[in-house]
Amino acid sequence: MSLIEIINSIPPVSVFFIGALIMLFVPSRARAITVLACSLLVLAMLPFLQDGSLVKLGFLNFELVPFAVDRLSVAFAYVFCLIAFFGGVYAFHLKDRGQQVAAMIYAGGSLGAIFAGDLFSLFIFWEIMLAGSAYLIWARKTPEAAGAGMRYIIVHLAGGSFLLAGIIWHLVETGSLEFGLLEGAPSYLILIGFLVNAAVPPLHAWLPDAYPQSTVTGSVFLSAFTTKVAVYALIRGFAGLEILVWAGAIMAVYGVTYAFLENDIRKILSHHIVSQVGFMVAAIGIGSALSVNGAVAHAFTNILNKGLLFMGTGAILYSTGKSKLNELGGLLKQTPYVFAFYMVGAVSISGFPLFCGFVSKGMVTYSAETAHYVPAFLMLNLASVGTFLSVGLKLPYYTWFGKQPQAEAVKPVPVGMYVGMALTALSCVVFGVFPGLLGNLLPYDASYQPYTLVHFWETLSIILFSGLMFWVLIGWIKPKPGITLDFDWFYRRPATLAYKVFVRFPSAVFTSAGDMMGATVSKISEIAANPIGFGIWHFKNIFSKVKKEPSPECEPSEFDPHRYRSSLGMMVLAVMAGFVFVALLTWLA
Numbered sequence: 001m002s003l004i005e006i007i008n009s010i011p012p013v014s015v016f017f018i019g020a021l022i023m024l025f026v027p028s029r030a031r032a033i034t035v036l037a038c039s040l041l042v043l044a045m046l047p048f049l050q051d052g053s054l055v056k057l058g059f060l061n062f063e064l065v066p067f068a069v070d071r072l073s074v075a076f077a078y079v080f081c082l083i084a085f086f087g088g089v090y091a092f093h094l095k096d097r098g099q100q101v102a103a104m105i106y107a108g109g110s111l112g113a114i115f116a117g118d119l120f121s122l123f124i125f126w127e128i129m130l131a132g133s134a135y136l137i138w139a140r141k142t143p144e145a146a147g148a149g150m151r152y153i154i155v156h157l158a159g160g161s162f163l164l165a166g167i168i169w170h171l172v173e174t175g176s177l178e179f180g181l182l183e184g185a186p187s188y189l190i191l192i193g194f195l196v197n198a199a200v201p202p203l204h205a206w207l208p209d210a211y212p213q214s215t216v217t218g219s220v221f222l223s224a225f226t227t228k229v230a231v232y233a234l235i236r237g238f239a240g241l242e243i244l245v246w247a248g249a250i251m252a253v254y255g256v257t258y259a260f261l262e263n264d265i266r267k268i269l270s271h272h273i274v275s276q277v278g279f280m281v282a283a284i285g286i287g288s289a290l291s292v293n294g295a296v297a298h299a300f301t302n303i304l305n306k307g308l309l310f311m312g313t314g315a316i317l318y319s320t321g322k323s324k325l326n327e328l329g330g331l332l333k334q335t336p337y338v339f340a341f342y343m344v345g346a347v348s349i350s351g352f353p354l355f356c357g358f359v360s361k362g363m364v365t366y367s368a369e370t371a372h373y374v375p376a377f378l379m380l381n382l383a384s385v386g387t388f389l390s391v392g393l394k395l396p397y398y399t400w401f402g403k404q405p406q407a408e409a410v411k412p413v414p415v416g417m418y419v420g421m422a423l424t425a426l427s428c429v430v431f432g433v434f435p436g437l438l439g440n441l442l443p444y445d446a447s448y449q450p451y452t453l454v455h456f457w458e459t460l461s462i463i464l465f466s467g468l469m470f471w472v473l474i475g476w477i478k479p480k481p482g483i484t485l486d487f488d489w490f491y492r493r494p495a496t497l498a499y500k501v502f503v504r505f506p507s508a509v510f511t512s513a514g515d516m517m518g519a520t521v522s523k524i525s526e527i528a529a530n531p532i533g534f535g536i537w538h539f540k541n542i543f544s545k546v547k548k549e550p551s552p553e554c555e556p557s558e559f560d561p562h563r564y565r566s567s568l569g570m571m572v573l574a575v576m577a578g579f580v581f582v583a584l585l586t587w588l589a
Contacts, residue, residue, distance in 0.1 A: 016084075062120070166193060219266060227277050240285070248282025268391065311345075319411050384462050392466070
């Protein structure tokens with residue numbers, strides 16, 4: 001067997017899972033190196049993967065395909081490995097074994113999902129991703145993280161339940177678990193499962209609730225995998241479903257609106273994940289070769305620039321211990337390199353020329369325009385204005401400049417964080433300057449030239465209009481502490497009432513009933529030990545109340561079970577009398 005055949009028979013997910021197993025037994029520095037080594041090893045394997053390669057596995061009466069290669073899965077695999085490597089460098093200082101292993105399991109589960117050739121294998125990796133990602137939230141070990149992690153688990157288990165129900169129904173109807181374009185009634189349940197992970201409103205509130213509560217390094221991995229695996233699944237199963245065009249356009253505007261209202265820097269970025277995934281979902285709904293390429297390209301670039309933005313805000317949180325805009329400001333002199341790297345991510349996600357977002361975002365909006373989805377095209381451009389306004393202007397202004405009380409960098413940013421940000425920033429520039437590198441990875445042959453005069457002018461107009469709006473509104477958008485209500489209100493408030501009705505109230509009832517039963521059993525046991533003595537004491541107690549005298553003390557000796565016990569001869573006589581009475585009744589009958 002040749003080397004290429006060996007590579008094509010080894011699922012890349014196995015490299016990450018074996019790496020996670022090794023990390024359980026090695027010291028912290030070796031764990032950090034293992035993350036980087038596994039990412040580079042899979043990156044080295046990807047060019048040798050051949051389209052159509054399969055690994056089949058028998059399960060009961062079914063043939064599963066846990067590893068299937070095509071251009072779509074390989075495109076996502078490249079960027080997943082890149083961000084796993086960059087994230088590993090960014091987290092090189094980390095010594096928390098749990099976070100390091102969870103990140104590897106999360107990345108591995110994501111790779112497994114995009115290479116899954118059947119729906120059941122997809123579901124297995126889908127749930128593995130949930131386990132790894134939830135730990136990255138809980139690992140922050142704050143009360144807020146504990147609550148957010150639990151809500152995250154509940155929402156994704158509900159989404160996974162819809163997915164599994166749809167898969168089972170699809171299997172019953174078709175007898176197949178093949179993962180391709182899905183149709184029919186079962187597909188709607190599967191679609192709901194995908195939409196939950198894609199954070200499509202109103203199923204999105206788990207994302208801005210949970211991601212800001214995660215660990216500093218964990219947020220980089222969280223921003224990359226869950227929603228992008230859902231984008232991959234939507235491409236595979238529902239490309240061309242028109243309702244996704246409008247769902248995506250609404251997502252894009254909805255996300256930037258909430259990002260503009262937020263005060264927490266990581267919540268701003270979390271809402272922007274919703275917005276940017278909206279671009280991808282809209283492109284999937286259009287369903288043309290160019291639009292699907294645009295969805296893949298935008299997922300690719302968004303993983304890089306969004307990861308860079310979370311790295312920058314994570315460095316600020318690590319250094320100052322603060323993440324609220326109203327508590328930050330004046331950090332430029334203390335963290336100039338963090339600011340520089342953050343701005344690379346900001347201009348990239350805003351679609352500036354020479355950065356990767358310019359290429360992918362232009363591909364999506366151009367496909368919407370050429371497919372004559374004019375309202376969606378306008379909404380996507382409006383979302384682009386909001387992106388630069390909030391991520392490119394508001395957040396950096398009030399973090400590194402601003403007039404509010406200045407924050408202090410109390411801890412130096414580790415070197416690994418700077419290196420991770422530098423590498424990610426470099427990739428944002430490379431894929432923007434050389435768009436052909438990205439174009440060669442896309443699944444379809446659909447020509448697109450990003451650097452045209454029309455596209456350049458559209459982008460320049462958006463940038464200038466966003467800047468003008470910011471300076472006009474700067475007096476009205478000063479950050480203020482508070483909570484922005486979202487769709488999570490509809491399950492948080494009823495959940496509190498449901499907790500009181502279905503948990504606290506039954507618990508109180510059962511506790512009271514248990515206490516009453518315990519007291520009753522105790523009293524019955526006390527009486528049964530000496531009923532004669534108890535009767536005498538009770539009679540004395542009633543008699544004293546009638547005569548208005550103090551109640552007699554209940555002496556322990558009065559309840560001595562041996563004091564009033566009948567003699568053995570009396571008991572034998574009573575038993576014999578009973579036998580005689582029964583015999584007499586039998587004879588008379």
